[in-house]
Amino acid sequence: MLENSFSSMSKRMKSSIIRELLRDTGIVSLISFGGGAPDPETFDREVLAEISKDVILNEYKFALQYGPTEGDPILKNEYIKVLKERKGINGLKPENLLITTGSQQALDLIGRIMLDTDSYVIVGHPVYLGAISAFKSYGPKFIAVDIEDDGFNIDQMEKEIKKLDQNKELSKLRFVYAVPNFDNPSGVTLSLEKRKALVDLSRKYNFMIVEDDPYGELRYEGERLPDLYEIAEGHNVLLLNTLSKVMSPGLRIGLIVGDSKIVAKAALGKQGVDLCTPGLTQRIAARYLQKGTIFERIKESVKIYRSKKNKMLDAIEKYVKIDGARWTRPDGGLFIWLELPKNFDTMELFEKAKKIGVAYIPGTAFYVDDRKSSAMRLSFCLPSEDEIEEGIKRIGHLLEIDR
Amino acid sequence: MLENSFSSMSKRMKSSIIRELLRDTGIVSLISFGGGAPDPETFDREVLAEISKDVILNEYKFALQYGPTEGDPILKNEYIKVLKERKGINGLKPENLLITTGSQQALDLIGRIMLDTDSYVIVGHPVYLGAISAFKSYGPKFIAVDIEDDGFNIDQMEKEIKKLDQNKELSKLRFVYAVPNFDNPSGVTLSLEKRKALVDLSRKYNFMIVEDDPYGELRYEGERLPDLYEIAEGHNVLLLNTLSKVMSPGLRIGLIVGDSKIVAKAALGKQGVDLCTPGLTQRIAARYLQKGTIFERIKESVKIYRSKKNKMLDAIEKYVKIDGARWTRPDGGLFIWLELPKNFDTMELFEKAKKIGVAYIPGTAFYVDDRKSSAMRLSFCLPSEDEIEEGIKRIGHLLEIDR
Numbered sequence: 074m075l076e077n078s079f080s081s082m083s084k085r086m087k088s089s090i091i092r093e094l095l096r097d098t099g100i101v102s103l104i105s106f107g108g109g110a111p112d113p114e115t116f117d118r119e120v121l122a123e124i125s126k127d128v129i130l131n132e133y134k135f136a137l138q139y140g141p142t143e144g145d146p147i148l149k150n151e152y153i154k155v156l157k158e159r160k161g162i163n164g165l166k167p168e169n170l171l172i173t174t175g176s177q178q179a180l181d182l183i184g185r186i187m188l189d190t191d192s193y194v195i196v197g198h199p200v201y202l203g204a205i206s207a208f209k210s211y212g213p214k215f216i217a218v219d220i221e222d223d224g225f226n227i228d229q230m231e232k233e234i235k236k237l238d239q240n241k242e243l244s245k246l247r248f249v250y251a252v253p254n255f256d257n258p259s260g261v262t263l264s265l266e267k268r269k270a271l272v273d274l275s276r277k278y279n280f281m282i283v284e285d286d287p288y289g290e291l292r293y294e295g296e297r298l299p300d301l302y303e304i305a306e307g308h309n310v311l312l313l314n315t316l317s318k319v320m321s322p323g324l325r326i327g328l329i330v331g332d333s334k335i336v337a338k339a340a341l342g343k344q345g346v347d348l349c350t351p352g353l354t355q356r357i358a359a360r361y362l363q364k365g366t367i368f369e370r371i372k373e374s375v376k377i378y379r380s381k382k383n384k385m386l387d388a389i390e391k392y393v394k395i396d397g398a399r400w401t402r403p404d405g406g407l408f409i410w411l412e413l414p415k416n417f418d419t420m421e422l423f424e425k426a427k428k429i430g431v432a433y434i435p436g437t438a439f440y441v442d443d444r445k446s447s448a449m450r451l452s453f454c455l456p457s458e459d460e461i462e463e464g465i466k467r468i469g470h471l472l473e474i475d476r
Numbered sequence: 477m478l479e480n481s482f483s484s485m486s487k488r489m490k491s492s493i494i495r496e497l498l499r500d501t502g503i504v505s506l507i508s509f510g511g512g513a514p515d516p517e518t519f520d521r522e523v524l525a526e527i528s529k530d531v532i533l534n535e536y537k538f539a540l541q542y543g544p545t546e547g548d549p550i551l552k553n554e555y556i557k558v559l560k561e562r563k564g565i566n567g568l569k570p571e572n573l574l575i576t577t578g579s580q581q582a583l584d585l586i587g588r589i590m591l592d593t594d595s596y597v598i599v600g601h602p603v604y605l606g607a608i609s610a611f612k613s614y615g616p617k618f619i620a621v622d623i624e625d626d627g628f629n630i631d632q633m634e635k636e637i638k639k640l641d642q643n644k645e646l647s648k649l650r651f652v653y654a655v656p657n658f659d660n661p662s663g664v665t666l667s668l669e670k671r672k673a674l675v676d677l678s679r680k681y682n683f684m685i686v687e688d689d690p691y692g693e694l695r696y697e698g699e700r701l702p703d704l705y706e707i708a709e710g711h712n713v714l715l716l717n718t719l720s721k722v723m724s725p726g727l728r729i730g731l732i733v734g735d736s737k738i739v740a741k742a743a744l745g746k747q748g749v750d751l752c753t754p755g756l757t758q759r760i761a762a763r764y765l766q767k768g769t770i771f772e773r774i775k776e777s778v779k780i781y782r783s784k785k786n787k788m789l790d791a792i793e794k795y796v797k798i799d800g801a802r803w804t805r806p807d808g809g810l811f812i813w814l815e816l817p818k819n820f821d822t823m824e825l826f827e828k829a830k831k832i833g834v835a836y837i838p839g840t841a842f843y844v845d846d847r848k849s850s851a852m853r854l855s856f857c858l859p860s861e862d863e864i865e866e867g868i869k870r871i872g873h874l875l876e877i878d879r
Contacts, residue, residue, distance in 0.1 A: 078650065079741060080614065083589040086744045108542070116540045122532035125756075129525035137519045137724035139511070174577055177751040185613070186486040206748040210588070211483065247481065321540035323755035338482060341489045345609040346749070348580040351757050352726035353528075 085210050089202060090438040094423065104464035105432040106451040109257065109407050115374040116321050117361070124360045125353070132356055140352040142344045144172025148359035152314075152328060155362060159290070160300055162307075162330075171336050171343065173327035174350045176287055176315040180207035182329070182339040182346070183283055183311060187247045188213045193237060195249040197225055199410070199439030199448070201257040204250055204285065213247065215441040220256065222401075224263030227270045234278050248281035248311075249274075253301060254289040255406025258439045258450035262404050265298050272305045285313045290371050292405035293379035302330065311335065316358055318407070319371050324354040378407070378454060384461045385409055385453040392469030407454045412436075413472065417447040422475060431467040488613050492605060493841040497826065507867035508835040509854040512660065512721075512810050518777040519724050520764070527763045528756070535759055543755040545747045547575025551762035555717075555731060558765060562693070563703055565710075565733075572710075574739045574746065576730035577753045579690055579718040583610035585732070585742040585749070586686055586714060590650045591616045596640060598652040600628055602813070602842030602851070604660040607653055607688065616650065618844040623659065625804075627666030630673045637681050651684035651714075652677075656704060657692045658809025661842045661853035665807050668701050675708045688716045693774050695808035696782035705733065714738065719761055721810070722774050727757040781810070781857060787864045788812055788856040795872025810857045815839075816875065820850040825878060834870040 094107065128136045135145070143149075149167045156162040173179040180203065188194070190212035196205065198217035205215070216233050219226040230249070237243045251271065253263035263271070275282050284301045302312040311331040316324060329339055343349075361367065382403065389400055389411065397414040413419070420435040436446025453461055497510065531539045538548070546552075552570045559565045576582040583606065591597070593615035599608065601620035608618070619636050622629040633652070640646045654674065656666035666674070678685050687704045705715040714734040719727060732742055746752075764770065785806065792803055792814065800817040816822070823838040839849030856864055 078590070078647065080588065080590055080592050080595070082592075082614070083741055083745065086589075086741075086748060088744055089747055110542050113537045113541055116536055118532055118536045118540065121540070122529045125532055126525045126529040129521055129528055133519055133521045134516045135726075137521065137524070137726040138516055139513050139720075139725045174750040174754075175752075178749065181749045185483065186489075187481070187483050189483050189485075192483070203748075203751070210745070210748055211485070244481065317542075321756075322542045323538075323540035325750065325752070325754040338486055338489075341491055342486065342613070344492055345489060345606075345613055346581065346584045347577040347728065348606070349578075349728070351577075351728040351754055353724075353760075354754050354756055357756075 082210050082212075085212055087206060087209065089206055090434070094432070094434065102430045103427070103432055104430060104456055104460045104467070106453065106456065106464060107432045107434055108455065109452055110455055111318055111322065112374075112377060112454055115377060117370055120364070120366070121321070121357060121361060125357050128353065128356045128360060136353045136356045138352060140349045140355065142349050143167070143340050144170065144350065145352065145355035145359055148172060148326075148355045148362070151359050151362035156330065160303060162303060165330065166333070168333040169330055169336055171329045171339050172350050172355060173329060173343070174347055175317060175322070175325040176285065176313055176327040177203055177207060178343070178346070179313045179327045179329045180204050180285070182342045184208045184211045185342045186335070186338045187281070191245055193242065193246045195230060195233065195246070196441060197251070197256065198441070199258050199436065200250070200441065201252060201285070202438050205441055208250070217441050220259050220261055222261060224253065224256070224261055224267045225251070225271065227267050227274070231274060234274065238278070243278060246278070246280045248283045250283045250285065251301065252285045253298070254286055255291065255403050255408070257406070258408050258434065259410040260401040260403030260406055260408045262298070268298065268301055268304055272301055275305065275309045280309070282310045283313065284310055287315045287318050288406035290319050291375060291378060291407070293375060293382060294404045307331070319374070320358060320361060320367065324358055325350065326354060326358045381453040381458060381461060382409070384458045385451065385465060388462050388465035392466045393472060394469065395472050407452050409451045409453065410448060411451055412448040415447050417472070417475070418445055419447060419449045420445070422471065425475070426468065426471055429467050429471060431464045433468070485613050485615075488615055490609060490612065492609055493837070497835070497837065505833045506830070506835055507833060507859055507863045507870070509856065509859065509867060510835045510837055511858065512855055513858055514721050514725065515777075515780060515857055518780060520773050523767070523769070524724065524760060524764060528760050531756065531759045531763060539756045539759045541755060543752045543758065545752050546570070546743050547573065547753065548755065548758035548762055551575060551729075551758045551765070554762050554765035559733065563706060565706060568733065569736070571736040572733055572739055574732045574742050575753050575758060576732060576746070577750055578720060578725070578728040579688065579716055579730040580606055580610060581746070581749070582716045582730045582732045583607050583688070585745045587611045587614045588745045589738070589741045590684070594648055596645065596649045598633060598636065598649070599844060600654070600659065600662075601844070602661050602839060603653070603844065604655060604688070605841050608844055611653070620844050623662050623664055625664060627656065627659070627664055627670045628654070628674065630670050630677070634677060637677065641681070646681060649681070649683045651686045653686045653688065654704065655688045656701070657689055658694065658806050658811070660691075660809070661811050661837065661839075662813040663804040663806030663809055663811045665701070671701065671704055671707055675704055678708065678712045683712070685713045686716065687713055690718045690721050691809035693722050694778060694781060694810070696778060696785060697807045710735070722777070723761060723764060723770065727761055728753065729757060729761045784856045784861060784864060785812070787861045788854065788868060791865050791868035795869045796875060797872065798875050810855050812854045812856065813851060814854055815851040818850050820875070820878070821848055822850060822852045823848070825874065828878070829871065829874055832870050832874060834867045836871070
């Protein structure tokens with residue numbers, strides 16, 4: 074087959090810079106602040122192992138068989154309970170939920186059912202690149218709005234929306250993509266005021282909000298803020314959730330919550346895409362949620378991650394002695410965003426960093442316009458505290474040499 | 477969100493008639509010849525339960541974590557061994573393989589990387605509707621070629637290809653979709669002669685073949701025929717495989733084998749689509765294959781299915797007393813295709829059949845032009861032999877009344 078006989082969609086696909094950068098590093102002593110993978114020691118493996126065995130032995134007619142595209146009914150019921158207890162979302166029915174093969178599939182399905190090549194999507198700058206890669210293959214145009222210490226620059230967002238309106242293109246604005254809790258990569262939390270303002274905008278100009286909340290349960294400081302979905306009472310919001318950061322990413326359990334018509338459309342898309350998410354991993358997740366111990370377990374993870382986060386903040390304070398450097402102090406999640414003065418190019422520095430045994434994600438990965446960046450995303454979830462100290466020390470040295 | 481703001485792709489999506497017809501039938505005594513789900517008693521559940529427990533306890537850092545998009549390296553190695561031993565395919569490297577979330581994802585990814593709205597795809601008539609639904613969302617045009625007792629009408633296929641050539645559209649012919657072993661829905665096997673002819677056509681006119689082989693190991697009579705992939709020595713062929721029919725569909729393990737460049741492109745698509753197939757189900761499959769007992773196990777399944785198939789053929793002989801009715805006698809797989817005289821409409825009959833407690837898939841589901849059909853697909857894998865006898869008896873009565 075000839076190269077030029079690939080589809081136009083395939084030409085829009087771009088490899089994740091994270092996956093490429095972190096591929097086969099092969100350096101044994103490498104300390105990686107790169108991926109967003111949780112600490113595997115937080116996985117409740119003894120309990121999951123027993124559940125898995127029981128589920129295969131006793132529920133094999135479901136767990137090992139084809140299942141409904143919409144998801145395991147038992148898992149959906151358990152998720153409805155969790156959303157009620159933890160987020161105060163009432164009145165959800167099974168038809169408001171679609172179980173997906175990880176959050177990534179939720180993002181892809183939303184792109185699939187909502188985006189055309191003349192559509193617009195508003196995102197933050199910086200923005201989670203997995204979402205961009207999912208949406209991008211459907212060819213929309215991105216409008217990027219600055220992320221400030223309390224989230225989106227809402228004024229700038231409204232200005233952009235008004236521009237679309239003036240150009241008679243408002244109906245092509247499909248949605249705003251938002252990670253209100255401990256955003257990836259910035260670690261920033263959208264303030265209550267701005268949450269309300271965003272929901273108001275969505276009502277005023279009648280666009281959807283895709284609210285991605287993988288980290289909400291991983292709060293280390295401060296009080297929980299209401300989800301956009303709650304504030305909007307479900308109107309015009311699709312809420313995405315996942316068990317990847319609080320149970321296990323290897324189970325690949327994601328969730329879309331929203332209007333039943335949109336959910337049905339996404340399920341129709343899923344039929345063609347993978348028929349159903351594995352019955353085995355869904356039923357394991359369902360039985361695990363049913364035990365009711367997950368939130369005690371998450372408390373333990375929160376302790377571990379809080380301590381790692383503080384360790385990293387202390388280490389940055391101690392070792393990053395660059396005038397003008399600034400970094401976020403996230404209330405939760407997995408990431409710290411470190412911005413250096415403009416003369417640094419963190420993409421250029423990346424290879425040097427790898428040579429001295431430390432990896433991060435260069436900021437450029439998180440901009441839809443591929444701009445140069447003097448920032449880096451530092452994930453504190455996977456390395457040990459000693460590795461965090463040592464890794465940040467190495468970065469500090471590198472910056473000293475390079476400035 | 478307004479209905480008209482769904483994407484153009486979503487407007488091409490069509491619900492699987494199988495899933496809709498078989499949804500919530502709620503009739504306890506219903507005997508279903510509908511789905512293609514394997515008999516759950518063929519699942520090696522005791523062994524899979526132990527493996528699952530071990531994998532979670534001892535390999536949690538892989539099985540419960542994010543994994544490589546390309547698939548579990550251990551599973552890929554095991555698959556390479558299987559393809560060598562069972563199909564005589566030599567020289568495969570890991571980069572020739574992509575693990576997918578079921579075969580359905582393989583079909584979707586192939587559509588994603590190869591199809592545009594001006595592309596052509598050649599399929600059989602009748603054809604597996606899951607493939608059509610995967611390809612259809614990318615908007616290609618389908619050219620349907622009759623399926624005869626020994627597979628594609630190859631002369632008709634060449635005529636259609638020549639037409640494209642005359643219209644200067646040959647370069648838009650992306651691939652022929654083929655299920656050479658025990659085709660779904662017809663049960664027909666592509667003869668050796670026609671396999672060679674198809675590969676010759678693909679060389680002569682330079683198009684790809686997507687060879688889907690979910691049932692190859694389920695042969696009940698006759699000798700194994702070489703795959704198109706073998707005959708073509710891998711040139712211009714993508715071979716699809718799955719563990720769904722021989723291990724468990726609930727694990728959702730599919731496979732694309734082909735040229736490393738195309739496989740890499742499909743992996744790039746998969747990154748955006750679901751990041752990776754669950755580590756847990758992949759590693760369970762890998763460890764199960766490693767035990768080396770699967771082919772002994774399949775022998776047992778083959779005995780069960782052969783007996784069920786013969787039971788169904790006998791029952792049709794006995795109860796379907798309609799002049800002009802004809803049906804396939806498949807050498808393997810899961811389906812018998814029963815064609816009635818043209819005055820029957822099996823879609824119309826379907827509701828009546830359900831009322832008397834038997835379900836099948838109306839033939840119309842398997843035509844890309846949604847034509848009326850007097851055929852039905854009968855799956856013999858899931859019901860017991862007594863149910864097969866009773867169900868075919870009910871169909872026989874219905875036809876007597878209705879003719």
